[in-house]
Amino acid sequence: MIDIYYVEDDENIARIVKEYLEQRSCRVSVFHTIAAAQKAFEGHVPAAALVDWNMPDGRGDSLCRWIRSRWKELPLIFLTVRGDSRDIVSGFENGADDYVVKPFELEVLYSRIRALLRRAGNVPEQYLSCDSVRLDQNRMMVFCGEEEITLSQSEYQLLLLLIRNKGKTVTRERILQQLWDSNGSYVNDNTLTVTMKRLREKLHNPSCIKTIRSFGYRMEDTL
Incomplete structure (x- = not known):
């Protein structure tokens, strides 16, 4: 279609x-x-x-x-x-x-x-968005409104995982496993908390990134 x-x-x-x-x-x-x-x-x-x-x-x-x-x-x-x-x-x-x-x-x-x-x-697969946050997968570029946002590799991969699963809650365990453990970089749970905090700050604390307490995170459109 x-x-x-x-x-x-x-x-x-x-x-x-x-x-x-x-x-x-x-x-x-x-x-x-x-x-x-x-x-x-x-x-x-x-x-x-x-x-x-x-x-x-x-x-x-x-x-x-x-x-x-x-x-x-x-x-x-x-x-x-x-x-x-x-x-x-x-x-x-x-x-x-x-x-x-x-x-x-x-x-x-x-x-x-x-x-x-x-x-x-397939252009729709290249561009992902949630509210004012936009991600260009081909160029690995992120925008918040008109502003281009510079992210670290771990921040970018975290955003990519969440926005690809927009509307679904992604568990902390799955995030740790896919972004760090699968690469042989074993980290503690606090690494994810810090990475998420920095990501939110760089994106000006968007309301589309939700914390599901004691479980994980979810991105969903709010506008």
């Missing part, structure tokens, strides 16, 4: 595109404002995004720029009602990979999506 975000204020066009793509093993989430799309992106990264040029609360190129600043490999197509070269140039300058001019053939749109997906690979 290909997960696609479609940012479009025209409900009729959105319905037609959604129905067509969902007949081709896509799961399409439609957002009628840029603000709604941004909120959805913060909680989940899709496999690809379609962005209309004219939106009630802004222009599509500004959303393209916002998306690209966070998810560099995400396949991104913007839709313009005119073949205006200025619109097209602005879209590419702000991070779009391709464009389609309305009215468009649905088969053409789908083929463009498939082509970009083949080139990009």
Whole structure:
């Protein structure tokens, strides 16, 4: 199932595109404002995004720029009602990979999506997030909001383990075993407590990291 975000204020066009793509093993989430799309992106990264040029609360190129600043490999197509070269140039300058001019053939749109997906690979697996905390697995980079956070190896591995298991409680025993004991570095329980304390401080004490007393930790979305 290909997960696609479609940012479009025209409900009729959105319905037609959604129905067509969902007949081709896509799961399409439609957002009628840029603000709604941004909120959805913060909680989940899709496999690809379609962005209309004219939106009630802004222009599509500004959303393209916002998306690209966070998810560099995400396949991104913007839709313009005119073949205006200025619109097209602005879209590419702000991070779009391709464009389609309305009215468009649905088969053409789908083929463009498939082509970009083949080139990009599985983007959702690369990017993990929980509230304002984002992790890029390919680059081993961590962000809190707009700020890039520098972590030690043990802090990064702890965050990675928790965010990969978002919504699930991970026991202290499992964390110690996977992050330290499996590498032959036998440490005491206090090492985990100290590492977690430092991780939280660097991430500005996010509410999405929960302590499950006498058991372990859990990451979950709170926004």
